[in-house]
Amino acid sequence: MRFLTSRRTGRAGGTALSAFMLAVMVAPASADATTAVGAVGASSVGGFSYGQMQSAAVDASGCGTNQAGEPSLHVSRGNLVELGSEDGLGGGSQLWRAPQLGGSTAATGCALVYGGQPNAVSGVGASGGDIDTAFASAKGANGTYRLYVASLNLGSINVATSVDDGKTFTQTPVQAGVPVDDREWIAAYGADTSLLSYHDITTNNIDVLRSDNGGALYTQTSTAIPATDYKVSNNQLGNLVIDHRNASPTPGGFWAYQSFVAPSKDPGATSTSATYDEAFLAVSSDGGHTWTDRPIPCTTAFGSSGLNHQFPNVSVAPNGTLLYTVSNDNAVYVAESGDHGSTWTCSGRISVTTRAVEPWIVATSAGEDLVYYGTNGTGPSAVWSVYFAQNTKQTVSGWKTKQLMAVHQGDTCEGGVSCTGGRQLLDDFAVDTDRSGWAHIAYSHDSPDLGGAGSYTGYAVQQSGTPVGYPNS
Secondary structure, three states: OOOHEEEEEOOOOOOHHHHHHHHHOOOOOOOOOOOOOOOOOOEEEEOOOEEOOOOOOOOOOOOOOOEEEEEEEEEEOOEEEEEEEOOOOOOOOEEEEEEEOOOOOOOOOOOOOOOOOOOOOOOOOOOOOOOOEOOOOOOOOOOOOOEEEEEEOOEEEEEEEOOOOOOOOOEEEEOOOOOOOEEEEEEEOOOOEEEEEEEOOOOOOOOEEOOOOOOOOEEOOOOOOOOOHHHHHHOEEEEEEEOOOOOOOOOOOOOEEEEEEEEEOOOOOOOOOOOOEEEEEEEEEEOOOOOOEEEEHHHHOOOOOOOOOOOEEEEOOOOOEEEEEEEOOOOEEEEEOOOOOOOOOOOOOOOOEEEEEEEEEEEOOOOOOEEEEEEEEEEHHEEEEEEEEOOOOOOOOOOOEEEEEEEEEEEEEEEOOOOOOOOOOOOOOOEOOOOOOOOEEEEEEEOOOOOOEEEEEEEEOOOOHHHOOOOOO
């Protein structure tokens, strides 16, 4: 049975301790080993092929069933698709992989091969609270792009790495320097360097760790927010990205960006319910050693009801342009910066539905792809679908949107362990493009049907329509 309440909100306020106590009282979830590989085929909608990956047989492809949620997806420079998802704290994580290029009917939502549990320790999936993945931007000595899979491991973070395209993994189950934590993110640079960020439950800050030995050991190098800043105790972090293509002004450094939302003004020490009405970007030009927090002032125009809706998300285009997306629970917006976050331009409402949550964006050499969950309904009868928005220019206007597969019926809850229902969409989404600009999407879906009690991870690949460009990978 899915332990859905182990999912995190990522918001300051200490859900991790509650999740830890709950997780140790339940048995790890397991895949349905009775499901025949390929028992379910791919479906098509809006120029995409999509399906539910199987988790019955390691090293086999095909659609079937899985019990994972909150996916992360990236496509390497060699067009290797890697999709990770998790079963909740104590349940472990799952991984699927396959080289795949979109743009034809040969690309299918059932193509990914099940790779088992990358974060399992001695065969036991103690991790699984949250998951994030990354690819190295340069090949290692063995000629592949190192793959990183980070997953919460009860009170710490497990980072597993693979140098054979996800066939096998090595790991350090407990990373040094990590206290009780929540919602980690990972990004890689070059062949062996990576940054790992997470929400520190003790300080409420966003801690940043760095590894220069292929993920074998991470050492804390900095925090994204100065210790004396009011935003330390009032923030929700989003993803972490690295610019692989544009030189930084620091010798040996690189540009890195950590997204988060917080109150636009200091709410005072006694405030317990501050509204996170502005998006911010922590910017590092020296490879994560120091950070400057840059506000996105135009986001306050639509942030009065709060922008902490799982999660703020930033992407950097190959030319260095930043695209940043947020949701205020009703609509999705995008901000753009061409000067490393010093100045910003904001869009109007991007989403075409009355409610839109959990946006994710990929900025490319020829435009952007953006996905979100949206509905025009309310209450128990609301049907939520994946929406795919595309812009063929690097601008905040000119988006074209299509509705893809329906994934959930009913209310949604973003309160993590405090939720009593409506958690099927969980907290994460993912979209990336291959080298030819075709979109690859990972999403959560009610299991087994709309309105079901559990969740599974789905995968979609773009077969036709308009491709954008290649990403900054």
